[in-house]
Amino acid sequence: MYWPCSVPQIFAYHGSSALAAHQAEEAEAGHEEGSREDVEKNDSTDDDSNAIVDLQAARHDHLFATISPFRLDLWSTRPLVVLASLSRSSKSLETYGKNLGVAFKPDGSTLVIRTAGAYLMLYSVESDQTARVLQQQYGYSQAKRQNVMRSFGTDETAGVPEVLLRFRRAIKIDAGINSINALDSEIIVATTKPAAVQCIRWDLQKDGSNAVAQLLNRMDWITQKSSISTMIHDRAMNLSVWLSQDGHAYAVQRMKPQLTRAPSSDESVPSSKGSTNPSTRLFDGYCFHKPESPSGATFASINARFSLIAVATSSGEIICYSAKDYAGNIPLSHTFRASTSPSSRGAITCLIWSPDGYCLFVGYKHGWCTWSVFGKEGASTFHQNLTHAESNAEKWLLAVQRATWIGAGGEILLTTPYDSRIWKLEMSRSAAMGCFSCANLVRALLQTPTELTVYRGHELPDLTSISNEASLWHHAEYPHVYLHNQWPIKSCVVSQDGRYVAIAGRRGLAHYSLQSGRWKTFSDLSVESSFAVRGGMCWFNHVLAVATENTSGYDLRLYSRELELGRFPLHNEAFSMPIVFVGPSGEDSLLVYTYENILYHYILNITDRGAQLVQVGQIAFHGIVRAPSRVRSVSWVVPDSQLRNGDPSRDVEFASVLFLVDDKLVLLQASRNEKDELKYDMRVVAQHVEYYILMRDQIYFNFSTGLDESAPPTPSPGSAFTLRSQQNYSLRDSLWIFNGDELRLWPDVRDLFHHAAGDLNTSPVLSMSIDFYPLSILLTKGVVLGIESELLQRRDVNFAQFRSSIRTQLFLPYILRHQLCEANDTPAAFGLANQYQNLSYFPHALEILLHNVLDDEVDRKPTLRDKEEDEAQGPLPAVLSFLQLVLPPTTYLSTVVQCIRKTELSSWRTLFAHLPPPLTLFEQALELEDLKTAGGYLIVLQGLEEGNDESESYDARKFEGYVIRLMKLARQKGDFELCAELARFMMGIDPRGDALRRVIIGVGFRNKPTLLEPTRTVSGAGTLQIPRSRSKGTEESSEGSSSPSPVRLSPVSGGDYFSNSPGGY
Structure with a gap:
């Protein structure tokens, strides 16, 4: 998931003074044709002639283009500066019309502008390496400059090469232009009248056949023959989406050109006339979205990573479809449900997926928001202070016109209506998005465009680890030289013990120690640039395993944190095909999955002389996994007996393999057929998986003794379990899955293997609803950790900023409830309670458990017929018995009364149907000298008595004896705060104060001089x-005084x- 961070940067280019005067003349000349409302303009922005109308980034991510009605600007993404600007003349504007849209050729060599006069204007983008558009000047000598270059590894005076825009040609589209799509070899144009699609080649052909067209009414797969309003294309999927003006959405593929033979010649030329003959069929497609008024499609975006198509409708709804194949199998996947009303958001203005597909950015007429891939709402601007944003001219909070991602998803550029400014907003994201690793998730590693952030609460006391203090996060800026040379940073990985972090940019890598705070990079830039990280990284103690790609092929390298990064790694393992995934398993096993559809098993042998990889097995999944490139992660589970006593070379025979393919978690379970051959039975465990965590692979938490908690263990009947039995009921083998809506958990992943093939309905899975995005599972703390972005608007500054804050939720109540009420596994509940009883908030977790069960019991009670069976076997009695056994008597009574006081009065009777009367619990608390808890039961007793008493008058005398006894004990212990609370309690019962006077007399506060009322x-x-x-209090003290x-x-x-x-x- 992505979270905006920091303050956005603002960029604008207004052109030269002569250009500004020219634009003013044009704006004045065209003023009579139409004008916009003044309320939509801001005094700080330019007139409409400078306003940006479109923004597009090149596929290689180094350039982006903006257009105003009269100008084309070409920008560099790093540094973000204008490289070239082209201002159109008055004659050009009169001939071709104003600029409406811009698009890049996929290789970035050509720009095409769509104009209001139905023209396509082509410009070539040429780079001049001998000239500089931006060059830094130093005030010191050449020798000093060379010394700086040697020290920091880069020469800033090299500057940014100049880029030239050259006009190539203008293409007239007589039928009018609705939309264009720039492909590798041609431009796809959707025309207005007649409704057709034209394919125009970028370069002119010698035979003159540079364009072909086909009418929509000749395409039998288009249901409604209205014209196409919007077209988008995804190069990775080789798929286009067309949106018609009547709201239909079509998935379209360009057919390979079919050549027709001319009657009088042997030469073959493409047909320029549209027809329904197979030889001239240009496109093939399927309608996957049929609108139901008012849900016509207005925008669309393709997610190649997860094979999803997001469609925005005119009603403000966002619907996501899953493109399973190219044969029209595109079912509904999910719907993005916003927490705000459609009227507060307004119409959708832009829709774009992040480059890695994990985040969807949606711009609205009145703001914007982000979503995770499967529907968890993230940051938004709809809860802003509107007056503050308007007064400070922060239009990026009020409306979004265009948006595009740059820096491999680390930054996003925004433009607003009638504004010449570009807002660049940095994003913070989980490192598991770029390098899928369970360590990245458990350790909560975040990466931004300039630094990485690691959560450090695992080693801190329980209450400190869930606070919102800034000291919980360790910040480390990327090494400046490496960032300058290899921007952007694409992947990061942290070690399981949280000591080391490695990063990888476009080329090379660097690693960091959290203890020393030092980075290590390659001293030789040529060695650093000789390879790129492809397939992931992982740590084994101080050894880093890296999947790389270089000019000679593909290999797996080992680097040591204790040694300098140089030309020769510790070990180099060559592969014939690219590596898809590399990850650890257990203490010394390494799993490597390649494009060959083979999973390799290595043992890492670390000695004083170095480290080496020894291959001990491999599994081929031919015919099982159809697309190796779609695999995001691989894990396997080997039986404990095989891990302890078995031969590592036979692990492949006993392992059950988990594949994360797109959004599906697939289980491959090994078995033997009749011929004693190894086979794998495949089952889909879960769908819509954003990530999963297999705790068995987290050695740091499962095999270490861990740190002592701040509080000593609490004696309880559950402590009779031995350490070995506690491990059997721990969560060391748990499997966690987040599907965008809820967190799902299998307490023991081995339970998946014991169920019949294809039947997972009886599998012990439980779900937890979470109102924030879960970033990590703090297994030793019993907490789900997440963060959310908060928009800060202060009166003392004239800008807003996003800040991330920690969110937590206890998962222990949900697991205990599942074990007690659904799985009926009381021993497992006791064993799990023993694991967490040292936590200071363990009683609070059990209070939440009781509260949730009580609420469900109250809702379920009216529909229950067999009350006797319910009282004997219901979940509420089981939970109360469990609490009484695992908690000390004082803690049990305190937990119960706190739960009662936080629930409605109507629920009390349901709870006390399974508890002793409140008076009995009050007496028990007095015997245990837990005065505060006894006071709580007095309030409960009064509430129940008041509910039973239907008369208007209420007799407070029945509580005076209990209050007097309790207040006397509080007085003896010096707890005058409790005395004050009891006094307020009596005043609440009897506002006249008569009852309180009698209690004070009964306690004896007025029998001797005290400090309560000195005079x-x-x-x-x-x-x-x-x-x-x-x-x-009736005698006077002023005798004999006049x-x-x-x-x-x-x-x-x-x-x-x-x-x-x-x-x-």
Whole structure:
């Protein structure tokens, strides 16, 4: 998932002064033709002639183009500067019309502009390496500059090469232009009248056959013959999506050109006339979205990583379809459900997936928001302070016109209506998006365009680890030289113990130690640039395993953190095909999956002389996994007996393999056929999987003793379990899956292997709904960790910024409830409770468990017929019995009363149907001298009595005896705060105060002088008289005094502020 961070940067180019004057003349001349409302403009922006109308980035991510009605600007993404600007003349505008849209040829060599006069204007993009458009100047000598270059490895004075825009040709489309699509060899144009599609080649052909066309009414797969309004294309999937003006959406593929033979010649030329003959069929497609008013398709975006197509409708809804094949099998996948109303969002204005497919950015008329791939809502601007944003001219919060991702998804560029500014917003994302690794998820590694962030709460005390303190995150900026040479950073990976982190950009790699705070990079830039990381990375202690691609082929390399990065790694294992995934398994096993559809098993042997990889087995999945390139992750589960005592070369015979293919988690379970041959039975465990965590692979948490918690273990009946039995009921073999809506858990992944093939309905899976995006599972803390972006708008600054804050949720109540109420596995519940009973918030987790079960019991009660069976076997009695066994008596009583006081009064009777009367629990709390808990049961008792008493008058005398007993004990222990609470309780029962007076007398607060109400009297003569104590408060203390009425001063008030003495005397 992606989270916006920091403050956006603003960029704008206004052109030269002469150009500005020219634009002013054009704007004045065209003023009579039409104008926009002034309320949609801002004083800080330029007029409409400078406003950006379209924004497009090149596929190679180094250039992007913006157009205004009169100008074309070509920008560099790093640094973000204007490389070239082309201003159109008045004659050009009169002949061809204003600019409406821009598109890049996929190789970035040509730009095409669509104009209002139905023209396509082609410009070539040429680079001049001898000239510089941006060059830094230094005030020191050449020798000093060379010294800086040697020290930092880069020469900033090299600058940015100049780019030239050259006009090539203009193409007139007589039928009008609705939309264009730029492909490798041609431009696809959707025309207005007649409704047709033209294919125009980029380069003119010698025979003049540079364009072919086909009418829509000749395409039998188009249901409604309205014209095409929007076309998009994805090069990775080789798939286009067409949106018609009536709201239909079509998945389209370009057919290979069919050649027809001329009657009088042997030469073959493409047909330029559209027909339904197979020889001249240009496109083939299928309708996958049929609108139901008012849900016509307006925008679309293709996600090649997950084979998804997102469609935005006119009603503001976003529907996602799954493209399973090219034969029209495109079913509905899911729908993005917004938390705000359609009226507050407005119409959708743009829709674009991130390059890795994990995030969907949606621009609206009144703001924008982000979504995870399967529907978890992320950051949004709909909860902003509208007045603050308008006063500071922060239009990026108010509306979005165009958006495009740059920097491999690390940054996003935004433009707003009627504005010449470009807003660049940095994004923070989970490192598991670029390098799928369970360590990245468990350790909560985040990467931004300039730094990485690691969560450090695993080693901290329990309460500190879930706080929102900034010290919980370790920030490390990327080495500047490496970032300059190899931008952008594409992947990061952290070691399981959280000590080391490795990063990889376009070429090479670098690694970092969190303990020393030092980076290590290649000293030789040529060695660094000789390879690229492709297929992932992982750590084994201090050894880094890297899948690389270089000029000589593909290999797996080992580097040591303790050695310098150089030309020769510790070990080099060559492969004939690219590596898809590399990941650890267990203490010393390494899994490598390649494009050959083969899974290799290696043992890592680390010695004093170095490290080496020893292949001990391999599995071929030919015919099982159809597309190796779609595999995102591979894990396997080997039986414990084989791990401890078996031969590693035979692990492949016993292993059950988990493949994450696109969004499907697939289980391949090994078995033997009749001929004693090894075969694999395949089952789909889950769909819509954004990520999964197999805790068995997290050695740092499963095989280490861990740190002691702040609180000592609490004795309970569950402590009778031995350490070995506790491990049997722990979560060391748990499997966690997030599907975009909820977090799903198998407490023991081995349970998947014991069920019949294809039948996972009886598998012990439980679900947890979460209102934030789960970033990590803190297994030792019993917590799901997540972050969310918060928009900060302060009055003392004129800008807004996004800040990430920690969100947590306990997963222990959900697992215990599953084991007690659904799986009926009480021993497992006791074993799990023993694992977490040292946590300071363990009673709170059980309170949540009781609260959830009670709420469901109240909702379920009216529909239950057999009350006797319910009382004997219901979930509520089981949970209450469990709490009574695992908690000490004082903690049990406190947990129950806290749960009662946080629920509605109508639920109390349901709970007390399985508990002793409140008076009995009150007496038990008094016996245990837990006065605060006893006071809580007094409130519960009063609430139940008040609910039973239907008369208007209420007798408070029935509680006076209980209050007096409790207040006496509180007085003896010096707990006057509890005395004050009991006094307020009595005043709530009897507002006149009669009951409280009787209680005070009964407790004995007025029997002897106390500090509760001391009295001092200052006479008019200036003498101090201290009166006698009054037992009933009715005697006077001013005998024999003829001075005016005395004035009482409280000793705690500090006396007279104008006196020198502390008491004011």
